[in-house]
Amino acid sequence: MNTTITFLKKHWLTLALLGVSLGLVRWVVATQRSPGSMSFVDAQSMDMTTMRAPAGATPVTLAAVKTGSVADERAFPATVAAFGDEDVVARLPGRVQRILVYPGDRVRAGQLLAVLDAPDALAAAAAGSEMALAKAEAARAAELTIGHHRAIEAAAKATVSGAYAGVDRSKAESEAVSIDLSRAKADVETATGSLAERQADLEYADKQLARMQKLYEAGAISLNEFQAARRERDAARGRLASTQGQLSSSRQAALAAERRLQASKNMIQESSAMLRVAQAQEYQATQDVTKVHREAAQGRYEAGAARAQEQQANAVAGFRELRALGDGVVAERSVSPGTAVQIGQVVLRLKSGNALRVQADLPEALSATAHLGVSVRILSEGPAIEARLTSVFPTVDPATRTFRVEALVPTGSSGLKPGMFARLAVPLSEPKNGLVAPLVAVREGEQGKFVWLAQAGADAKTDWTCTMHPSVSKPGPGKCPICGMDLIPRSRGGHIHAHRVPVRVLASNADQALVECDIHAGDQVVSGGGDDLVEGSALRETGKDAGLAEPGQTVPGHEGHTMPMPAEPKATTAPHPHQASQLPGPKVELSATAKGERWVCPMDGYVGDRPGACPKCGMALKRQAA
Numbered sequence: 001m002n003t004t005i006t007f008l009k010k011h012w013l014t015l016a017l018l019g020v021s022l023g024l025v026r027w028v029v030a031t032q033r034s035p036g037s038m039s040f041v042d043a044q045s046m047d048m049t050t051m052r053a054p055a056g057a058t059p060v061t062l063a064a065v066k067t068g069s070v071a072d073e074r075a076f077p078a079t080v081a082a083f084g085d086e087d088v089v090a091r092l093p094g095r096v097q098r099i100l101v102y103p104g105d106r107v108r109a110g111q112l113l114a115v116l117d118a119p120d121a122l123a124a125a126a127a128g129s130e131m132a133l134a135k136a137e138a139a140r141a142a143e144l145t146i147g148h149h150r151a152i153e154a155a156a157k158a159t160v161s162g163a164y165a166g167v168d169r170s171k172a173e174s175e176a177v178s179i180d181l182s183r184a185k186a187d188v189e190t191a192t193g194s195l196a197e198r199q200a201d202l203e204y205a206d207k208q209l210a211r212m213q214k215l216y217e218a219g220a221i222s223l224n225e226f227q228a229a230r231r232e233r234d235a236a237r238g239r240l241a242s243t244q245g246q247l248s249s250s251r252q253a254a255l256a257a258e259r260r261l262q263a264s265k266n267m268i269q270e271s272s273a274m275l276r277v278a279q280a281q282e283y284q285a286t287q288d289v290t291k292v293h294r295e296a297a298q299g300r301y302e303a304g305a306a307r308a309q310e311q312q313a314n315a316v317a318g319f320r321e322l323r324a325l326g327d328g329v330v331a332e333r334s335v336s337p338g339t340a341v342q343i344g345q346v347v348l349r350l351k352s353g354n355a356l357r358v359q360a361d362l363p364e365a366l367s368a369t370a371h372l373g374v375s376v377r378i379l380s381e382g383p384a385i386e387a388r389l390t391s392v393f394p395t396v397d398p399a400t401r402t403f404r405v406e407a408l409v410p411t412g413s414s415g416l417k418p419g420m421f422a423r424l425a426v427p428l429s430e431p432k433n434g435l436v437a438p439l440v441a442v443r444e445g446e447q448g449k450f451v452w453l454a455q456a457g458a459d460a461k462t463d464w465t466c467t468m469h470p471s472v473s474k475p476g477p478g479k480c481p482i483c484g485m486d487l488i489p490r491s492r493g494g495h496i497h498a499h500r501v502p503v504r505v506l507a508s509n510a511d512q513a514l515v516e517c518d519i520h521a522g523d524q525v526v527s528g529g530g531d532d533l534v535e536g537s538a539l540r541e542t543g544k545d546a547g548l549a550e551p552g553q554t555v556p557g558h559e560g561h562t563m564p565m566p567a568e569p570k571a572t573t574a575p576h577p578h579q580a581s582q583l584p585g586p587k588v589e590l591s592a593t594a595k596g597e598r599w600v601c602p603m604d605g606y607v608g609d610r611p612g613a614c615p616k617c618g619m620a621l622k623r624q625a626a
Contacts, residue, residue: 058498059542061528062454063438067521069431070514072507075379078360078424080416083353083408086328090341091319094118099337099347107324107350114322114347139303142296149292153285160282163275170271174264181257188254191247198240205233328352329411331418351418356409358387358416360424361402370405370426377425378407379510382415384425425510432507432514439513441525442503452526452533453499453519454541464489467619488620498526498537600624 008015094116101113212229215221332349335341358378362370372392378385391406407424409416416422441451464487466472466480478487503517519525526533529542599621600607601614608621 058530058533058537058539060452060454060526060530060533060539062524062539062541063441063527065435065437065515065519065521065523065525067434068436068512069433070436070507070509070512071431072428073377073425073509074428075423075425075510076360076362078358078378078422080418080420080422081357081359082328082331082351082418083355083357083411084326084328084351086325086350086352087346088113088322088324088348088350090116090322090343090345090347092116092118093342094320094340096335096337096339096341096347097320099333099335101330101333101348103330103333105330107328107330109324109326111324112321113324113330116320116322116341118320134306136303136306139296139299142292142299146289146292146296149285149289153282153289156278156282156285159278160275163271163278166271167268167275170264170267174261174268177257177260177264181254181261184250184254184257187250188247191243191250194243195240195247198236198243202233202236202240205229205236209233322347324350324352326352327354354411356411356416356418358407358409358422358424359404361397361400361404362426364396364401364403366426366428367396367403369428375427376407377510378409378416379423379425380416380420384511385409385416423510427509429507434506434514434516435519435521436512437503437515437525438527439508439511441527442505442508442513442515448502449505450500450502451515451517451519452530453501454496454524454526454539455499456496486622488622496524496539496541498530498533498535498539500535598624 096114097117098115099113100115101107107113209229209232212221212226216223216226328350330348331351334346334348341347370389370392372389374389376387376389378387387407387409389405390408393404393406396403405424405426437451442449443451464474464477466483466485466487468485469480469482472480472482472487474487477489479485480487501517501519503515505513506516507514526539530537530539533539598607598609599611601619601621606614606621611621611623613620
């Protein structure tokens, strides 16, 4: 006790100063701290779980409900691959001289991509070209020799044909002469027979004339009868002489025919000899042509072999130029200019084709549903892509009990690239018609599924709350029961408010749902944000400029708090027939500033000369005496 008294006597001035300082600090904190600030004890005692954005401060995304058709579908993981992969490889050893493309460049079929430096291939191509030229000259000379011998063969054949004609002509003439000889011999025989007959007639006429002469001399006949007998005898002599002439002429004709026949036989022999000579010449010409043909064929073969060697050498030399086989995109450059490469080494890799293959593995239960031509949707970061199944693999993996399907889409569709991950949405039923809402707008609570309908207008209500404790709600001004700050007015009115509407989902896909509920086409539902909405919560559609809020709306304040904006009279429009009537927000009269007053923001300390909202945080300014 004595020690304590001694200590107090010794340090009473220090203790007095410390007490005065503590009192001064308490007075400053209690009376002079900035509006909206709180003590450390107040901050530690705040229940952050009860803080919630006041009505009118909930930013949400709205989407219109529309009529359409939706089919139940299920999305499966899918991979995106190029329609074809092409490895551009070196086909001869050498060094990369140039590379004309870079990854990402689009190339066309036949486009030059890179050039190799291969001197050995160029030398082989030059030697092959010289050999091919020499062999081609030899082949052309052989072709000219063939033409010459063919002309000789043609002449020999013409001679043979003429010889055959001469033989035929000689034989025909011999036959004609033989006929003439036979006819002359027949005439000789006929004339010989006639001569004998005429001689007999003459002998008879001579005997008859002698008898008639005797009778005439005897006076047994008349002179006329005697003269008639004499005339008959003279006629017989004339006929005999004529027959003798005919016989002589026939014999001469037969002799001439025999001579002509002999001449024709000689001609036949000469023609036959000429034919044999011509045939021998033709045979020799044919043999010569055959020989030259063989030589020419050998020359052509050698020339062809030389050309093939030249083409092979040129092709090998052409391997220096690496070209694209088809259209595509350069995906990888494996080497750089100056690098030595070997046969088969990859220089570039291309993703070819004008289409991408989207493949997914589906459960075997969908084998009857997923068939060729079925409409599917490909989902990725971009918009959904409508496509059709172009391939259904015929086997099921026994380990996973899945089968693979594939859909082709144009290259570059919605930013798809080979190697990306996507989802393949497969329909499970036929499309149904009805009211369609975004799938994200359908929420699920304890009482089932529902949507938040954005209704226009509601009864405007104003309460008094604390900027630091929005859960405090008083019907009038006062102090915050938690931190002691002055309460400020808060509007619970606004243009749009949330109304909970139960729904029944009839069908759904990856982004839409066919719903049955008490809403109509054109109504707006909350499709994003608003996880803490309650019935009647005021909404603010995102995308609008918060600094240009309309009169009667609330603008966001510091740390999510909202304060009302002054309202101006304006014409009202008729609300949607299925929404509540729209009521104007609270108005703040912009009266003239009273003398000696100022308007201060309780959060930022902004000082203004008239009532309104703080231009920094949007809170309502409070009136203070100057």
